[in-house]
Amino acid sequence: MEIKDLQKAVDDWANQFEKPYFEPLSMMACLTEEVGEVARVMNNLYGDKKKKGDEEERHLEEELGDLLFSIVCLANSNKISLEDAITKKFEKINKRDINRWEHKTNNK
Amino acid sequence: MEIKDLQKAVDDWANQFEKPYFEPLSMMACLTEEVGEVARVMNNLYGDKKKKGDEEERHLEEELGDLLFSIVCLANSNKISLEDAITKKFEKINKRDINRWEHKTNNK
Amino acid sequence: MEIKDLQKAVDDWANQFEKPYFEPLSMMACLTEEVGEVARVMNNLYGDKKKKGDEEERHLEEELGDLLFSIVCLANSNKISLEDAITKKFEKINKRDINRWEHKTNNK
Amino acid sequence: MEIKDLQKAVDDWANQFEKPYFEPLSMMACLTEEVGEVARVMNNLYGDKKKKGDEEERHLEEELGDLLFSIVCLANSNKISLEDAITKKFEKINKRDINRWEHKTNNK
Numbered sequence: 001m002e003i004k005d006l007q008k009a010v011d012d013w014a015n016q017f018e019k020p021y022f023e024p025l026s027m028m029a030c031l032t033e034e035v036g037e038v039a040r041v042m043n044n045l046y047g048d049k050k051k052k053g054d055e056e057e058r059h060l061e062e063e064l065g066d067l068l069f070s071i072v073c074l075a076n077s078n079k080i081s082l083e084d085a086i087t088k089k090f091e092k093i094n095k096r097d098i099n100r101w102e103h104k105t106n107n108k
Numbered sequence: 109m110e111i112k113d114l115q116k117a118v119d120d121w122a123n124q125f126e127k128p129y130f131e132p133l134s135m136m137a138c139l140t141e142e143v144g145e146v147a148r149v150m151n152n153l154y155g156d157k158k159k160k161g162d163e164e165e166r167h168l169e170e171e172l173g174d175l176l177f178s179i180v181c182l183a184n185s186n187k188i189s190l191e192d193a194i195t196k197k198f199e200k201i202n203k204r205d206i207n208r209w210e211h212k213t214n215n216k
Numbered sequence: 217m218e219i220k221d222l223q224k225a226v227d228d229w230a231n232q233f234e235k236p237y238f239e240p241l242s243m244m245a246c247l248t249e250e251v252g253e254v255a256r257v258m259n260n261l262y263g264d265k266k267k268k269g270d271e272e273e274r275h276l277e278e279e280l281g282d283l284l285f286s287i288v289c290l291a292n293s294n295k296i297s298l299e300d301a302i303t304k305k306f307e308k309i310n311k312r313d314i315n316r317w318e319h320k321t322n323n324k
Numbered sequence: 325m326e327i328k329d330l331q332k333a334v335d336d337w338a339n340q341f342e343k344p345y346f347e348p349l350s351m352m353a354c355l356t357e358e359v360g361e362v363a364r365v366m367n368n369l370y371g372d373k374k375k376k377g378d379e380e381e382r383h384l385e386e387e388l389g390d391l392l393f394s395i396v397c398l399a400n401s402n403k404i405s406l407e408d409a410i411t412k413k414f415e416k417i418n419k420r421d422i423n424r425w426e427h428k429t430n431n432k
Binding site: 001002003006009013015016017018023024025028031032035038039042043045046047057060061062064065066067068069071074075078080081082083084085086087088089090092093094103104 | 325326327328330333337339340341342347348349352355356359362363366367369370371381384385386388389390391392393395398399402404405406407408409410411412413414416417418427428
């Protein structure tokens, strides 16, 4: 699936409703809520709030799906191309971070 | 209730357990989760995700209680006095923000 | 400093302005921003994004002051007593969590 | 750009370093920080913390790029396919939300 097709699919879904997208700060609150859900599952998987059972990994996939969906809604309603956004991010990190962390060495 | 008594009460509660406080980044994830819960209720009360019924205001009190508790845990385990923190905050805003927003005028 | 005096001091500060409190979801976005700042400092102190120097602990105090201030604004504008909220939180955890984590034993 | 190519590009970038991904809860703190940055810009654009100038929209694109990058890191290090995650999200909303909001009507 192409990123732009994902944005189009979310837009088609939204446009079946009378009010396709929430108000901007309402969407922002949704995004905050979704990140909180990811934090809960990450804590269950890796933190001191560990939960028994092996279904937490499935939950992480689900919460990341919810979070990505929120971000696409926010991008769509602001006419932002996430492909452009991530392309610029790569340009930024390739310049900025080139000496930020230790690189692998070939001779070890 | 004094802020320092709140910090002491949380510390007494925590110290009844073998491991009084979570690891720092696990506590941080809890804090993120709690803010997500506050965002959910705020969206129910004021946003496009409105919920019927009148119990959401009670929920906001509950979520703010959870959030404040998280912050006290994080402060306690880092030996930070929230009274000192907020005192310095007041000093900062009284200097910085003095001309940031429009003040009330007396003659209207 | 009493919690209720803190709420009063923030309210007095806010009421010097024409518009004492932001709109609810704008306040929520501020709260999200402040938690992000706390996350940044916690990562600098305890995570893989470590920063050299010893001023990060002072930064954590500062960010917790900002975060607490945000919460008081949100509580004030919703007429919520944080003392009531935290009192109910203690009632909840004293019932619910009584057997949730391992207690200290006296005979070791 | 395909979503799976994005995940691959981030993985290639990460694997040039000795430690490709941060620890899970450190990555979670990064994600929280990035959402805070998005909240800040959204508040500047739409909230009571408005900023003058027209560069905030460019900032939103930049912050969404940072946030998406964080999510891809978190997904990659958990071996999660974001394409699978979003496909399941669509299945969920197509079932669950079918009658949740008001649909457009054809005859108006």
